[in-house]
Amino acid sequence: MGDIREQVKEYYSKMSIDNGGEMATHTCSCGTDSLPQYIKDVLAEIPEEITSRFYGCGSPLPPALEGCTVLDLGCGTGRDVYLASKLVGPEGKVIGVDMNPDQLAFAKSHRAEMAAKFYDNVELIESYIEDLSAIPDGSVDVVISNCVINLSPMKEQVFKEIWRVLKIGGELYFADIFADRRIxxxxxxxPLLLGECLGGAMYIEDFRRMMARVGWVDFRYMSSSAASIDNPEVEALVGNIQFSSRTVRAFKLPDTLEDICEQYGQTAIYRGGIEGCENYFDLDDHHRFFKDLRLDVCGNSCSYVQDTRFGKYFEIFGDRSIHFGPYEGCGNAPSVDGGGCCGGGCC
Ligand SMILES: C[S@@+](CC[C@H](N)C(=O)[O-])C[C@H]1O[C@@H](n2cnc3c(N)ncnc32)[C@H](O)[C@@H]1O
Structure with a gap:
């Protein structure tokens, strides 16, 4: 196990020390989500030296970050840390964690410049993401991570640590590479396939089971797309395994989360007010709340927009006092594309 992390460290040291760090495939840096304009504007202010050393596979920056404490797991050379620094604002804080001293040194070398440009709100910690003991229980609003957890040999421990450091109602929002079968x-x-974020990719159904063991009996995919490898040699090595790049959203709501969608007759209206979500708010890849339009929601979806930092932007009708059974059409069978909420009337 220790050896795997050493191997990964070595792999990423090469990336940060030598030039801009060309990887062997496009699996990392395949950014599936198109960035909203307000994030593109911030990105334009980040030095090219940093953005050219970005090895993420998505854009795990959820909206409404102002004032939040954000933790970036496996922050690498710091692109997402500095983006978040601007987005959380002067009252917020961003903590970047990475095990690789070279990657972290690179991120740190830009800290003063970025503090002068944005805010002096960034802390960079050299640590394994499996042991976040430097971060107190229940102290983080949003945990982000971009193409990192696949590299960990102890993934369940990583998710346990994330659950521990999140506040109640806090959010895990991360992008990673997943597989359609066990690797x-x-x-x-x-070492090559591991370093390229393929060898350690999580099989989506085992991921769902692991999340449930930790406490996330429901979570949502924000986006999913085939991961591009673009290297015939690597393609030959992985054979028929299909890889996807996905962005996952999960809220720490131990008292309200249920493993399937349950019907309580609740409805919710997004009233607007979130930057980048002027006309609608996407809860996940199948719930779009148009501003001022009332939407039927299951108990979990309702809790996501009521009991989290999004609550102040929503008007909720109904509570859980009357239960109408499972949300019609929604079952708890494993689904190719979802956590607990897998294609019912609300989904
Ligand atoms: C694919 S890079 C992504 C870096 C960054 N998130 C980005 O988007 O550019 C993976 C990063 O995760 C870090 N990493 C991998 N496994 C780790 C672990 N177990 N603990 C801490 N950091 C880890 C590596 O050092 C590397 O910087």
Missing amino acids: PKEINEN
Whole structure:
């Protein structure tokens, strides 16, 4: 296990020390989500030296970050840390964690410049993401991570740590590479495939089971797209395994989360007010709340927009006092594309 992390460290040291760090595939840096304009505007202010060393596979920056404490797991050279620094504003805070001293040194070398440009609200910590003991229980509003958790040999421990550091109502929002089946040992242990974020990709159904064990009996996908490899040699090594780049959203709501969508007759209206969500708010890849339009919601979806930092932007009708059974059409069978909420009337 320790060896795997050492291997990964070495792989990413090469990336940050040598030039802009060309990787062997496009799996990392394949950014699936198109950035909203307000984030593009911030990105334009980040030095090219940093953005050219970005190895994420998505854009895990949820809206409404102002004033939040954000924790970036595996922050690398710091692109998302500095984006978040601007987005959380002067009252917020961003903590970047990475095990690789070279990547972190690079991020740190831009800290003063970025503090002068944005805000002096960034802390960079050299640590394994499996042990976040430097961060107190229940102290973080939003945990983000971009193409990192696949690299960990102890993924469940990472999710336990995330659950621990999040506040109640806090959010995990991360992008990563997933697989449509369990990865065979020889692929998992291949240093190139591991470093390229393929060897350690989580099989989506095992991921769902792991999340449930930790407390996330429901979570949502924000986006999903086929991961591009663009390297015939690597493609030959991975064979028929299909990889996808996905962005996941999960809220720490231990008292309200249920493993399937339950019907309580609740409805919710997005009243606007979130930057970047002027006309609508996407809760996930299948719930779009148009401003001022009332939407039927299951108990979990209702809790996501009521009991989190999004609550102040929503008007909720109804509570859980009357239960009408499972949300019609929604079951708890494993789904290719979802957590607990898998295609019912609300979904
Ligand atoms: C693919 S890069 C992504 C970096 C950054 N998130 C970005 O989007 O540019 C993976 C990063 O995760 C870090 N990493 C991998 N496994 C880790 C672990 N177990 N603990 C801490 N950091 C880890 C690596 O050092 C590397 O900087």
